[in-house]
Amino acid sequence: xxxxxxxxxxxxxxxxxxxxxxxxxxxxxxxxxxxxxxxxxxxxxxxxxxxxxxxxxxxxxxxxxxxxxxxxxxxxxxxxxxxxxxxxxxxxxxxxxxxxxxxxxxxxxxxxxxxxxxxxxxxxxxxxxxxxxxxxxxxxxxxxxxxxxxxxxxxxxxxxxxxxxxxxxxxxxxxxxxxxxxxxxxxxxxxxxxxxxxxxxxxxxxxxxxxxxxxxxxxxxxxxxxxxxxxxxxxxxxxxxxxxxxxxxxxxxxxxxxxxxxxxxxxxxxxxxxxxxxxxxxxxxxxxxxxxxxxxxxxxxxxxxxxxxxxxxxxxxxxxxxxx
Ligand code: CA
Numbered sequence: 001x002x003x004x005x006x007x008x009x010x011x012x013x014x015x016x017x018x019x020x021x022x023x024x025x026x027x028x029x030x031x032x033x034x035x036x037x038x039x040x041x042x043x044x045x046x047x048x049x050x051x052x053x054x055x056x057x058x059x060x061x062x063x064x065x066x067x068x069x070x071x072x073x074x075x076x077x078x079x080x081x082x083x084x085x086x087x088x089x090x091x092x093x094x095x096x097x098x099x100x101x102x103x104x105x106x107x108x109x110x111x112x113x114x115x116x117x118x119x120x121x122x123x124x125x126x127x128x129x130x131x132x133x134x135x136x137x138x139x140x141x142x143x144x145x146x147x148x149x150x151x152x153x154x155x156x157x158x159x160x161x162x163x164x165x166x167x168x169x170x171x172x173x174x175x176x177x178x179x180x181x182x183x184x185x186x187x188x189x190x191x192x193x194x195x196x197x198x199x200x201x202x203x204x205x206x207x208x209x210x211x212x213x214x215x216x217x218x219x220x221x222x223x224x225x226x227x228x229x230x231x232x233x234x235x236x237x238x239x240x241x242x243x244x245x246x247x248x249x250x251x252x253x254x255x256x257x258x259x260x261x262x263x264x265x266x267x268x269x270x271x272x273x274x275x276x277x278x279x280x281x282x283x284x285x286x287x288x289x290x291x292x293x294x295x296x297x298x299x300x301x302x303x304x305x306x307x308x309x310x311x312x313x314x315x316x317x318x319x320x321x322x323x324x
Contacts, residue, residue, distance in 0.1 A: 011275040015308035016317045018042040019280050024312040027102050029059045030123040038138045042314040044149040056092035057128040069098040095125050132176040147184030155194040191220035199239040210236045212245040233272040242275035251299045253289035266304045279310035
């Protein structure tokens with residue numbers, strides 16, 4: 001755990017975001033993974049949201065079902081010509097019959113994280129409303145105020161199919177009381193134009209977080225190189241409250257045994273008034289050449305001074321912060 005003296009923080013104490021739930025221990029985005037993360041004491045539970053054919057917002061990371069469900073066995077004929085089964089091609093009633101399991105790598109089918117949950121159980125894909133009900137119920141029963149950290153996935157992809165996920169996600173969040181800036185809710189998106197639309201056109205008062213990728217990932221039309229400059233961050237601050245960069249945009253270990261090298265991104269974001277919540281800390285997949293998990297969390301929280309962390313192992317991040 002940290003031994004440095006606390007320093008003044010512009011955004012309050014750092015928050016721990018359970019990335020897809022307690023996904024280091026249970027299959028990502030299942031209700032059991034969310035309940036376990038809640039029990040471990042995380043501050044926020046993450047929801048990635050995509051739409052079904054019948055416009056139901058479901059909690060699922062990928063646009064395709066291939067890597068975490070049994071869709072290939074259950075609906076062989078529904079594969080597109082590109083070899084994938086898309087969430088958006090199925091009604092929710094169909095998706096609810098699929099079994100969710102730990103992520104595999106395709107082709108081949110080997111476990112993406114071999115140390116993680118190996119069992120096959122009747123876990124299923126839940127709707128965003130079901131997950132928000134789980135959080136509300138657990139908060140009621142435990143007296144905690146665990147928040148939600150919801151991502152609108154690939155709005156441009158959805159729009160090409162005639163769908164508007166942001167409107168549906170905002171309405172679902174509002175139905176569970178998440179409307180104002182002070183509510184225990186962040187809304188995140190990679191698409192800068194969409195996040196600005198959520199603020200200005202759709203009028204959301206929620207805390208918004210601009211996710212930051214690399215241009216060659218083709219996550220959206222957003223120019224992340226430009227967005228990471230001080231001028232770009234100033235533009236982000238006009239509509240968002242924070243940024244979510246990936247860890248190597250903050251710190252890298254150039255080779256084994258080398259000292260970490262830091263960018264100015266966190267300081268630049270703070271200067272623009274933006275909180276910084278990087279992704280993703282994984283005990284079983286550290287950044288390249290990082291010596292150990294403690295060094296990674298120390299670099300992020302103590303040297304770079306981030307304001308939160310997406311973690312597959314929220315208990316390990318809480319422990320580092322002295323909260324477990
Ligand atoms: Ca996400």
